[in-house]
Amino acid sequence: MATSSTSLVLKVHRHEPELIAPAKPTPHEYKLLSDIDDQEGLRFQIPVIQFYKYNPSMQGKDPVRVIREALAQALVFYYPFAGRLREGPQRKLMVDCTGEGLMFIEADADVTLEQFGDVLQPPFPCLEELLYDVPGSTGVLNCPVILIQVTRLRCGGFIFALRLNHTMSDAAGLAQFMSAVGEMARGWLTPSIPPVWERHLLAARDPPRVTCKHREYEEVEGTIVPYDDMVHRSFFFGPTEVSALRKLVPEHLRKCSTFELLTACLWRCRTIAIQANPEEEVRIICIVNARSRFNPPLPSGYYGNAFAFPVAVAQAGKLCQNPLEYSLELVKQAKNDVTEEYMKSLADLMVIKGRPHFTVIRSYLVSDVTHARFGDADFGWGKAVYGGPAKGGVGAIPGVASFLIPVKNKKGEAGVVLPITLPARAMEIFVKELDGMLKGKPIERKPGFISSSL
Secondary structure, three states: EEEEEOOOHHHHHHHHOEEEEOOOOOOEEEEEOOOOOOOOOOOEEEEEEEEEEEOOOHOOOOOOHHHHHHHHHHHHHHHHHHHHEEEEHOEEEEOOOOOOOOEEEEEEEOOOHHOOOOOOOOOOOHHHHHHHOOOOOOOOOEEEEEEEEEEEEEOOOEEEEEEOOOOOOOOOEEEHHHHHHHHHHHHOOOOOOOOOHHHHHHOOOOOOOOOOOOOOOOOOOOOOOOOOOOOEEEEEEHHHHHHHOOOOOHHHHHOHHHHHHHHHHHHHHHHHHEEEEEEEEEEEEOOOHHHHHOOOOOOOOOOOOOOOOOOOEEEEHHHHHHHHHHHHHHHHHHHHOOOOHHHHHHHHHHHHHOOOOOOOOEEEEEEEOOOOOOOHHHOOOOOOOOOOOOOOOOOOOOOEEEEEEEOOOOOEEEEEEEEEEEHHHHHHHHHHHHHHHHHOOOOOOOOOOOOOOO
């Protein structure tokens, strides 16, 4: 279940960063982001990493050259990714489509793919070497919106690592772009899914009016969990683990999604682990892709942020004393809150309240990226052995986010891995709580007592 990071040490030789511009002239214009895109909680860089095996059929082909050329071709269609973000009145973000290009780094590492271990999952060793933060490139404004590093490995495999300014796209949008780069690399002339900008579809109404409850943006007093002495661990949930958790809930809830089940479990275990005050409210924020909740649905090629942060709220004491079904019901309700009207109301709230950050006080956020299918991006070498977020805990406020990432374990079982970031002592408690639940023996708690002894 719990896995530790490898102690691999590697040397990476990087070439000087370069800018890759679109292969053909593209429009020079300003394009407004949506009022969902430019909220404070998305103004950060998100890292993604892909590991690719050596493929004998690609003998003599250089992944750096293939991907560099494919990026230039894909940017003709996705030319806003070659621009720079500017900020206008009322903190409104827009892309200045300058055609300058995205940032690209060519690199070589003195290791093989096998040295990363049998199971590839976060946290990855030496991530800062595989995805180098070029000084001066990390700003939200006036910087490249994408940075890509392609690192050749000694075995003939390679690593494709990417850093995206999250205001530009969500997981689905980024995966769509990466798929298009793969298609260009394999000889396609146009992407199979034409990109759609149309950010006005998620712009605020005139006049803006908040018609739904958005507790995820409430102003809450309190302190954030301190981020010193943080530990990063990943937890694998395959058929056995998911089945064990389903047995803990009543029959009528057993058809819930894996995301709902794991989110409810994570929320309960983490709340116990951080030893929250039983009287205080704690929150779990679920990322919900809203593309299909519109009528008609958003265009299939839409690559902007099209998700909401609905929140479930509970008293810490009640969450920890009640069985898993209590948190599961709350998570299911939060997900169901997201409708087309909810999204329009959310865009309106952003404009009225100055594009606030979602509440991070006593909050945790879970995002399911299993449907984004990052690993399907094929540059000619086949699908990635691992494809997805490079680490957990990323965000404008570090440490408050986890992802459900599709992986296979050593036995070849398909499942999800969940990277968790917690202070060392809290991580010990978290592991004990989770272990108890998976063994069908959750630790029972008396009212008013939620801390755990080790």
